[in-house]
Amino acid sequence: MSVTDTVAKILFIDGSSFGHDLIKTSFSRYLTGYHLEFVSTAEQGLEVIKRDHVKAVFVSQELPDMDGFELLREVKELKIQSPVIMMATDGAKRVAIKALKKGAEDCVTKSLKTFDAFPLILERAIFRYELNREMAKRDKLIIQSQKRWRAIFDAIVDFIFVIDDDYRLIKVNNTLAKVLGMHPKELIGKRCNELNNTIDVPDERCLKDVIKDGAPYIYEKNIGDDTYQISIFPLYDDDKPMTIHVMKNITEMRRLKEQLYHSEKLASLGLLVSGVAHEINNPLTGIIAYTELLGMSVVDEETSKKLGKILYSAERCKKIVENLLTFSRQKNPSKSLESINDIIDRVVDFRAYWLGVNNIEIEKDYDELSTVLVDSQQIQQAILNILLNAEQAMVDSNVDNRRIKFTTRYDRDNRKIIIKISDNGPGIPQNIISSIFDPFFTTKPAGSGTGLGLSISHGIIVEHEGNIMVKSPKGKGATFFIELPLAKK
Ligand SMILES: Nc1ncnc2c1ncn2[C@@H]1O[C@H](COP(=O)(O)OP(=O)(O)OP(=O)(O)O)[C@@H](O)[C@H]1O
Numbered sequence: 165m166s167v168t169d170t171v172a173k174i175l176f177i178d179g180s181s182f183g184h185d186l187i188k189t190s191f192s193r194y195l196t197g198y199h200l201e202f203v204s205t206a207e208q209g210l211e212v213i214k215r216d217h218v219k220a221v222f223v224s225q226e227l228p229d230m231d232g233f234e235l236l237r238e239v240k241e242l243k244i245q246s247p248v249i250m251m252a253t254d255g256a257k258r259v260a261i262k263a264l265k266k267g268a269e270d271c272v273t274k275s276l277k278t279f280d281a282f283p284l285i286l287e288r289a290i291f292r293y294e295l296n297r298e299m300a301k302r303d304k305l306i307i308q309s310q311k312r313w314r315a316i317f318d319a320i321v322d323f324i325f326v327i328d329d330d331y332r333l334i335k336v337n338n339t340l341a342k343v344l345g346m347h348p349k350e351l352i353g354k355r356c357n358e359l360n361n362t363i364d365v366p367d368e369r370c371l372k373d374v375i376k377d378g379a380p381y382i383y384e385k386n387i388g389d390d391t392y393q394i395s396i397f398p399l400y401d402d403d404k405p406m407t408i409h410v411m412k413n414i415t416e417m418r419r420l421k422e423q424l425y426h427s428e429k430l431a432s433l434g435l436l437v438s439g440v441a442h443e444i445n446n447p448l449t450g451i452i453a454y455t456e457l458l459g460m461s462v463v464d465e466e467t468s469k470k471l472g473k474i475l476y477s478a479e480r481c482k483k484i485v486e487n488l489l490t491f492s493r494q495k496n497p498s499k500s501l502e503s504i505n506d507i508i509d510r511v512v513d514f515r516a517y518w519l520g521v522n523n524i525e526i527e528k529d530y531d532e533l534s535t536v537l538v539d540s541q542q543i544q545q546a547i548l549n550i551l552l553n554a555e556q557a558m559v560d561s562n563v564d565n566r567r568i569k570f571t572t573r574y575d576r577d578n579r580k581i582i583i584k585i586s587d588n589g590p591g592i593p594q595n596i597i598s599s600i601f602d603p604f605f606t607t608k609p610a611g612s613g614t615g616l617g618l619s620i621s622h623g624i625i626v627e628h629e630g631n632i633m634v635k636s637p638k639g640k641g642a643t644f645f646i647e648l649p650l651a652k653k
């Protein structure tokens with residue numbers, strides 16, 4: 165290995181050897197550590213560049229085999245990671261401008277006056293070139309991380325936005341922009357109160373506290389039909405106070421939590437109730453049997469009437485006990501493949517007489533459904549309880565144009581069947597809606613409702629791994645939704 169291989173090489177591509185000695189002298193005087201190589205044609209120069217690593221290249225404006233600017237273009241095309249300096253034969257400004265435009269790092273006039281300055285020009289060109297390269301690398305990294313950050317920001321399904329202390333939007337993620345039907349950029353600068361109550365922002369004092377304390381503020385808020393958990397974090401940027409708002413839709417989570425709580429409550433109640441019901445069942449059977457026996461031997465009409473009343477009350481008790489046993493799910497379901505549309509038809513047929521008497525019109529909107537594995541008796545019971553409630557609510561409140569609509573849909577994506585039962589009765593007041601599936605919850609007068617109907621329906625649907633929900637927007641009656649999963653593939 166020669167010495168020249170270990171030191172950085174500076175290549176001069178120059179057709180005229182004028183000044184080469186002076187350049188060498190100048191380098192040896194001012195800048196050591198470089199090996200200078202001189203070639204006289206473009207072809208030789210390109211060969212050296214392709215073969216060796218050169219720290220910098222000086223290209224003469226005029227060459228015997230190629231125009232200097234053309235060579236400059238070819239050198240640049242080789243993508244060498246080194247600066248190129250143009251050597252102009254005259255000092256014309258336009259040459260320098262053209263050279264810089266074509267990618268040269270610098271331009272120097274080749275004259276007796278300038279040879280001494282070559283080492284300095286080289287050092288400056290290398291420094292500038294490396295600085296530019298470093299900056300380009302950083303710019304690339306910044307753009308890359310900005311892109312990555314934006315992708316993450318937009319992938320989050322919660323609403324995220326940043327506002328200044330004037331409630332103006334500084335940043336909005338895609339999820340929120342989509343809901344608002346705009347591009348995130350269109351929303352920048354808009355004030356929060358222009359967004360039709362899609363987002364919630366607390367008062368100024370609260371935002372100031374978040375910024376002052378530096379601690380997040382978390383609260384829950386109902387917006388429309390949904391509940392959101394909103395977290396606010398401070399953001400300090402150039403002394404301008406800002407806050408980051410994250411809105412998480414927790415409606416479903418809340419519902420599941422309530423459902424879980426409800427199922428747990430039902431399970432323990434079921435245990436208790438089934439024990440009591442069994443205990444009462446035997447003496448009750450005795451009362452009924454002996455009352456019937458007594459009734460056969462008694463001749464006096466007054467006593468017979470009284471016995472009849474005992475029998476009626478005892479049988480009512482028996483019915484309640486039976487209901488309690490259904491509620492506590494003592495019977496194992498016997499499942500078979502059934503058509504939900506047929507089950508609904510059977511329930512409606514069963515109530516046809518009373519529906520007619522009470523002037524209630526039945527509407528059906530059925531989807532084509534595949535059969536589901538259910539206990540048809542139980543599903544019938546679950547639907548019947550809902551139908552009975554709708555009938556009773558409409559009759560009791562004396563509404564006109566009484567109508568109960570059954571809708572069935574097949575949700576292909578989630579592989580489930582949805583049954584919708586809606587009435588145009590008085591609806592369910594919001595303050596009791598969360599209790600209606602509770603056992604023994606009733607608004608009916610004593611003696612006319614046990615409050616078990618919906619808890620039985622709930623138990624049956626849960627046992628079928630389904631869901632039962634209710635919605636009752638003010639003035640729009642009540643709508644019950646039953647979801648039943650199809651058997652897993
Ligand atoms: N379609 C409806 N419209 C208005 N209120 C309803 C409707 N369905 C249920 N409810 C309310 O929910 C309560 C609970 O219903 P649930 O069927 O569990 O018991 P119940 O009907 O009162 O008694 P039971 O069904 O045991 O005879 C009812 O008392 C009523 O207040």
Ligand SMILES: [Mg+2]
Pocket residue numbers: 549552553613616617618
């Ligand atoms: Mg009922």
